[in-house]
Amino acid sequence: MSLQVVTANRLDDGLAVFMTADEGWSTDIRQAICAGDAEQAEALLARANTQKQQITVVGPYLIDVANEDGVLVPIKYREILRTLGPSVRPDLGYQAG
Amino acid sequence: MYRYDDFDRQLVAERTTQFRDQVARRLSGELTEDQFKPLRLMNGVYLQLHAYMLRIAVPYGTMNGNQMRMLGHIARTYDKGYGHFTTRQNIQFNWPKLNEIPDALEDLATVEMHAIQTSGNCIRNTTTDQYAGAAADEIEDPRPYCELIRQWSTFHPEFTYLPRKFKIAVTGSPNDRAAVRVHDIGLRMHKNDAGETGFEVIVGGGLGRTPFVGKTVRDFIGKNDLFSYLEAILRVYNRFGRRDNKYKARIKILVHEVGVEEISRLVEEEWAKIKDGSLRVSDDEIAQYIAQFAPPAFEELRDNDPEFERRKQAHPDFAAWVRSNVIAHKQPGYAIANISLKPIGGIPGDATAEQMELVGDLADQYSFGDVRVTHEQNLVLPHVKKAELFALWAELKNAGLATANLGFVTDIIACPGLDYCALATARSIPLSQRISERFGDLDRQYDIGELKIKISGCINACGHHHVGHIGILGLDKRGKEFYQITLGGDASQDASIGKIAGAGFSEAEVVDAIEALITRYIDIRNVGERFIDTYRRVGMDPFKEVLYGDR
Numbered sequence: 001m002s003l004q005v006v007t008a009n010r011l012d013d014g015l016a017v018f019m020t021a022d023e024g025w026s027t028d029i030r031q032a033i034c035a036g037d038a039e040q041a042e043a044l045l046a047r048a049n050t051q052k053q054q055i056t057v058v059g060p061y062l063i064d065v066a067n068e069d070g071v072l073v074p075i076k077y078r079e080i081l082r083t084l085g086p087s088v089r090p091d092l093g094y095q096a097g
Numbered sequence: 098m099y100r101y102d103d104f105d106r107q108l109v110a111e112r113t114t115q116f117r118d119q120v121a122r123r124l125s126g127e128l129t130e131d132q133f134k135p136l137r138l139m140n141g142v143y144l145q146l147h148a149y150m151l152r153i154a155v156p157y158g159t160m161n162g163n164q165m166r167m168l169g170h171i172a173r174t175y176d177k178g179y180g181h182f183t184t185r186q187n188i189q190f191n192w193p194k195l196n197e198i199p200d201a202l203e204d205l206a207t208v209e210m211h212a213i214q215t216s217g218n219c220i221r222n223t224t225t226d227q228y229a230g231a232a233a234d235e236i237e238d239p240r241p242y243c244e245l246i247r248q249w250s251t252f253h254p255e256f257t258y259l260p261r262k263f264k265i266a267v268t269g270s271p272n273d274r275a276a277v278r279v280h281d282i283g284l285r286m287h288k289n290d291a292g293e294t295g296f297e298v299i300v301g302g303g304l305g306r307t308p309f310v311g312k313t314v315r316d317f318i319g320k321n322d323l324f325s326y327l328e329a330i331l332r333v334y335n336r337f338g339r340r341d342n343k344y345k346a347r348i349k350i351l352v353h354e355v356g357v358e359e360i361s362r363l364v365e366e367e368w369a370k371i372k373d374g375s376l377r378v379s380d381d382e383i384a385q386y387i388a389q390f391a392p393p394a395f396e397e398l399r400d401n402d403p404e405f406e407r408r409k410q411a412h413p414d415f416a417a418w419v420r421s422n423v424i425a426h427k428q429p430g431y432a433i434a435n436i437s438l439k440p441i442g443g444i445p446g447d448a449t450a451e452q453m454e455l456v457g458d459l460a461d462q463y464s465f466g467d468v469r470v471t472h473e474q475n476l477v478l479p480h481v482k483k484a485e486l487f488a489l490w491a492e493l494k495n496a497g498l499a500t501a502n503l504g505f506v507t508d509i510i511a512c513p514g515l516d517y518c519a520l521a522t523a524r525s526i527p528l529s530q531r532i533s534e535r536f537g538d539l540d541r542q543y544d545i546g547e548l549k550i551k552i553s554g555c556i557n558a559c560g561h562h563h564v565g566h567i568g569i570l571g572l573d574k575r576g577k578e579f580y581q582i583t584l585g586g587d588a589s590q591d592a593s594i595g596k597i598a599g600a601g602f603s604e605a606e607v608v609d610a611i612e613a614l615i616t617r618y619i620d621i622r623n624v625g626e627r628f629i630d631t632y633r634r635v636g637m638d639p640f641k642e643v644l645y646g647d648r
Contacts (some may be wrong), residue, residue: 009148011124012194016146054129086517088526088530089444
């Protein structure tokens with residue numbers, strides 16, 4: 001099984017976010033807490049799905065990631081786009097810096 | 098143009114207040130997402146890949162200059178300076194913040210706009226011919242009937258929780274520019290033997306994962322009876338439409354499974370009970386709505402303007418734009434000017450805040466304050482004096498809005514695809530950009546002639562690929578984008594669903610495949626044949642051959 005992190009959209013502005021070790025949320029996937037097996041992944045998702053989290057994020061789910069030289073990168077192209085922004089508008093989204 | 102009455106104003110104001118309260122309760126945690134989601138969807142608020150999306154209704158694609166400028170204001174104030182005109186004649190914004198959307202809706206309400214009927218399982222915003230009230234070929238302006246449909250359908254208590262969404266399109270012209278045969282209900286205006294104007298009623302058309310051309314349930318329904326007849330169809334659908342499976346819930350599946358004869362029988366049976374009730378609309382009432390859409394104060398002009406002809410001679414760029422983007426108007430001396438939102442290599446349907454504000458101003462200056470959105474993701478100024486076309490063109494050109502490609506190979510419909518959409522399986526926009534760049538040369542486009550390429554980034558077919566002369570469907574094949582080509586689709590009065598050519602192509606291969614198809618068409622076409630005509634004459638095989646050879 002590949003590594004997994006929890007992602008969601010932030011409730012107030014809708015931006016893509018990733019769960020951090022302290023159960024907070026970061027717009028930077030590199031800050032995400034990573035699960036190494038299915039059990040850890042389920043536990044992470046449970047922490048993201050609490051009633052308290054409901055007022056911070058919408059629809060948390062697990063995504064597969066790879067550790068590339070110490071940097072977490074999603075495996076699916078859809079999720080790569082969520083870490084960057086629209087490929088047709090490099091001036092927008094996280095990729096714009 | 099229709100102006101709100103007190104009921105409309107109250108309706109929109111109350112809806113905005115309600116939504117503000119719902120958003121506050123969601124943000125405070127009083128409402129869960131499961132509770133909130135249907136409420137936000139009823140107000141046009143989706144959640145996409147990168148952010149929320151707000152879809153704003155443009156009823157039957159008609160706006161005034163103030164409304165267009167307001168869209169520019171929304172883009173600048175609540176979004177990132179642009180918006181995206183859709184195949185439903187609406188506009189959507191890609192980056193609004195949830196806590197600011199109530200303010201945006203309040204701003205929109207000041208110009209009689211809203212996001213009602215842009216989502217949810219209700220009767221959606223009615224669409225029609227973008228040239229309504231201007232086209233030389235129309236029998237009658239369809240918009241009074243569209244407005245009556247809007248009033249009948251908005252918050253209709255019986256039809257707020259239909260099995261699935263429901264889309265109605267109307268054409269007042271025999272040349273169908275509203276794709277009425279691929280809607281849940283399509284209404285085609287025509288005259289009966291007695292010379293009365295009424296509608297052919299077509300039911301069960303649609304695209305998506307199971308495309309169908311609609312079937313005629315009644316060849317003629319008079320204007321007075323139209324609304325009770327629509328109610329009867331909706332009642333039959335609401336009762337018998339499948340609620341057990343989302344993918345089989347549209348009326349097209351019901352029509353397909355039960356058969357059009359049985360649907361017709363059920364509708365007639367229901368209609369017999371209600372046809373003389375409150376939904377029968379009198380001639381006087383219809384006349385009031387026709388008056389709301391009375392033609393603007395056209396001047397009596399000669400159809401030929403010598404200055405216009407001279408400008409065309411002197412400016413080949415202008416002549417090219419006139420040739421491709423300007424269409425005959427029913428009033429002598431006037432023309433319909435199409436504003437292409439398909440610059441070569443650009444994003445189909447996108448417009449900046451500045452462009453929207455400019456088009457609003459140009460509508461006021463040149464087109465009696467009237468501007469339209471087309472289902473092919475372009476804009477229209479419907480009533481421009483021929484003598485002023487050159488001045489209009491010069492202003493459009495300065496703003497990057499004078500691309501002379503309407504109906505040609507680079508006038509591509511593309512859904513937002515995986516660049517924005519949470520449902521998409523592949524990107525649509527970059528492919529449309531590459532095709533646009535490949536065929537960008539105007540002479541080459543004009544040589545190819547009318548060719549409708551339509552691209553969808555998933556099976557839901559928002560990009561109408563099933564009715565593209567060349568349709569492209571983006572799919573995910575083992576984590577990679579790949580594209581399936583269909584040929585022979587058509588959204589017009591000769592509607593047909595395209596056929597899959599064969600195995601799909603990788604992102605790297607697909608533009609070459611499109612070029613091979615077009616080259617084959619040029620090699621084998623007869624004089625005057627469009628791509629679709631040639632396809633219909635020769636069939637799939639010659640095109641398959643260039644795509645797959647002996648494969």
